[in-house]
Amino acid sequence: MPGILYLVPTPIGNLGDVSARAAETLSAVDFIAAEDTRVSVRLLNHLEIKKPLVSYHEHNQAQSGPKILARLQAGESCALVTDAGSPAISDPGEGLVRLCAEHGVPVCAIPGPCAAITALSVSGLSTARFAFEGFLPPQKKERRQRLERLAAEERTMIFYEAPHRLRETLAELEAAFGPERKISLCRELTKLHEEILRTTLHGAAAHYAEAEPRGEFVLIVAGSERRAETVTPEAAADLARSLIADGMSKKDAARQVAAETGVSRNVIYNALISGS
Numbered sequence: 298m299p300g301i302l303y304l305v306p307t308p309i310g311n312l313g314d315v316s317a318r319a320a321e322t323l324s325a326v327d328f329i330a331a332e333d334t335r336v337s338v339r340l341l342n343h344l345e346i347k348k349p350l351v352s353y354h355e356h357n358q359a360q361s362g363p364k365i366l367a368r369l370q371a372g373e374s375c376a377l378v379t380d381a382g383s384p385a386i387s388d389p390g391e392g393l394v395r396l397c398a399e400h401g402v403p404v405c406a407i408p409g410p411c412a413a414i415t416a417l418s419v420s421g422l423s424t425a426r427f428a429f430e431g432f433l434p435p436q437k438k439e440r441r442q443r444l445e446r447l448a449a450e451e452r453t454m455i456f457y458e459a460p461h462r463l464r465e466t467l468a469e470l471e472a473a474f475g476p477e478r479k480i481s482l483c484r485e486l487t488k489l490h491e492e493i494l495r496t497t498l499h500g501a502a503a504h505y506a507e508a509e510p511r512g513e514f515v516l517i518v519a520g521s522e523r524r525a526e527t528v529t530p531e532a533a534a535d536l537a538r539s540l541i542a543d544g545m546s547k548k549d550a551a552r553q554v555a556a557e558t559g560v561s562r563n564v565i566y567n568a569l570i571s572g573s
């Protein structure tokens with residue numbers, strides 16, 4: 298009989314958020330796989346738990362994953378913890394869960410802290426339907442393409458972002474979705490300096506042009522309110538022409554109208570250059 302891989306969520310800032318079941322599981326397993334053993338030791342010390350730790354992170358998962366799998370197949374039980382929050386959500390845990398699933402090793406997820414859901418629930422934006430986008434791709438071209446595809450997304454969107462990238466990301470979101478789109482910036486959740494800034498993309502960019510982005514951020518961005526089918530490509534091209542008449546370039550006009558109407562930027566741009 299194989300052992301069980303337990304996915305154990307850890308606090309995203311406030312140590313009081315570790316659940317009784319999470320602590321019991323960490324005490325009961327044979328060993329713990331941790332993204333950063335130094336970070337997890339601090340939590341284990343707080344809980345007064347002593348357990349053998351192995352390291353499992355982005356850069357060693359190809360070697361470490363099969364070793365953990367072999368121990369599980371031999372009957373040991375393992376708790377997977379990442380630096381903060383729910384393992385497998387925008388962190389290396391995903392790979393270990395897949396490996397176990399492929400080899401018939403049972404996986405048990407314990408519910409608990411997750412930055413995305415904590416931010417969504419406090420955002421004040423629609424929570425009825427949402428799309429978790431995690432981190433945007435690091436390369437500029439791929440980021441822009443991803444955001445262009447998301448411009449017509451009607452569901453509330455959840456992004457993770459590092460503070461040193463925040464200003465650039467806000468500028469890119471504004472260019473892709475338009476200045477008036479609503480955003481809630483959820484910073485340092487559950488920590489001493491927790492802050493929720495509910496504003497527009499333009500307001501957020503202006504705020505962080507002044508303030509230095511510090512700490513951890515989740516960005517909750519409202520979905521598009523206009524359905525692509527309510528604005529025809531011809532009407533979208535006309536809107537773009539009026540922006541061009543005011544001095545905007547064809548490219549920028551196509552991007553802005555695409556963000557506002559949900560009609561594809563390429564469709565608008567092609568209509569502009571073909572003169573139709």
Ligand code: SAM
Pocket residue numbers: 309310379381382383384385386387388410411412413456457458459483484485486487488513514515
């Ligand atoms: N698995 C984790 C979870 O369940 O939330 C997410 C891991 S991901 C590598 C780390 C990102 O989560 C950070 O860059 C930040 O965007 C977000 N995050 C984590 N803790 C946060 C906090 N206390 N406040 C705001 N965002 C946080």
